[in-house]
Amino acid sequence: EAGVTQSPRYAVLQEGQAVSFWCDPISGHDTLYWYQQPRDQGPQLLVYFRDEAVIDNSQLPSDRFSAVRPKGTNSTLKIQSAKQGDTATYLCASSLEGAAETLYFGSGTRLTVL
Amino acid sequence: AQSVTQPDARVTVSEGASLQLRCKYSYSATPYLFWYVQYPRQGLQLLLKYYSGDPVVQGVNGFEAEFSKSNSSFHLRKASVHWSDSAVYFCAVTLTGYQNFYFGKGTSLTVIP
Numbered sequence: 001e002a003g004v005t006q007s008p009r010y011a012v013l014q015e016g017q018a019v020s021f022w023c024d025p026i027s028g029h030d031t032l033y034w035y036q037q038p039r040d041q042g043p044q045l046l047v048y049f050r051d052e053a054v055i056d057n058s059q060l061p062s063d064r065f066s067a068v069r070p071k072g073t074n075s076t077l078k079i080q081s082a083k084q085g086d087t088a089t090y091l092c093a094s095s096l097e098g099a100a101e102t103l104y105f106g107s108g109t110r111l112t113v114l
Numbered sequence: 115a116q117s118v119t120q121p122d123a124r125v126t127v128s129e130g131a132s133l134q135l136r137c138k139y140s141y142s143a144t145p146y147l148f149w150y151v152q153y154p155r156q157g158l159q160l161l162l163k164y165y166s167g168d169p170v171v172q173g174v175n176g177f178e179a180e181f182s183k184s185n186s187s188f189h190l191r192k193a194s195v196h197w198s199d200s201a202v203y204f205c206a207v208t209l210t211g212y213q214n215f216y217f218g219k220g221t222s223l224t225v226i227p
Contacts, residue, residue, distance in 0.1 A: 004157070033215075040123075040219070040220075041219055041220070042118075042204050042206075042217035042218050042219045042220050043158070043204070043217045044217070045214055045215070045216075048214065056214055091157060091158070093157075093158075102148075102160050102163065103150075103158070103160070103215060105157030105158045105159070106157050107155065107156055107157045108157055
């Protein structure tokens with residue numbers, strides 16, 4: 001069974017540039033999460049979906065970040081105008097519906113904003 | 115405020131020694147509790163989880179954790195560590211009926227051969 005796939009693995013950009021991250025969850029997993037993991041910190045939830053619906057995006061900086069999952073499978077997270085403070089690893093995870101189901105993580109995209 | 119605390123940012127032990135990594139949580143209700151491990155340049159992987167019942171739960175690779183309601187803790191243990199256990203370990207919680215997970219800041223474990 002294929003795991004959670006993320007691309008790209010790395011991204012380096014200047015402040016003000018845009019970037020998109022892509023995630024392909026485990027087949028059949030209806031819940032998909034995007035986490036931001038700053039260096040030497042734990043993952044912090046940005047947004048999560050059940051199927052194509054956003055369940056919680058309260059921690060997503062809505063002025064610059066957006067996330068979609070149009071068909072309830074793959075998902076894209078986009079930063080419109082990156083800031084140095086966005087430097088972090090962006091992790092995608094998926095799970096089956098149900099309270100406290102195991103999260104399965106991708107390897108992440110390491111973003112550096114210069 | 116709800117929180118997950120891992121008080122030790124870095125732990126160094128010798129190969130073959132025993133290990134305990136600490137985790138304390140602050141929630142109004144008993145949460146579901148997890149330990150995840152992150153190897154370099156990889157995503158997080160589940161070690162073990164606790165929902166209810168026996169407070170000592172067994173995980174992969176000889177890890178176990180003990181839930182203590184009175185201490186609001188969920189400490190991770192291993193009787194004898196191997197150099198390959200070097201990684202970052204995260205404690206995480208979620209609440210009944212929710213799917214939002216909260217992670218601690220992690221403990222970086224270095225095992226000296």
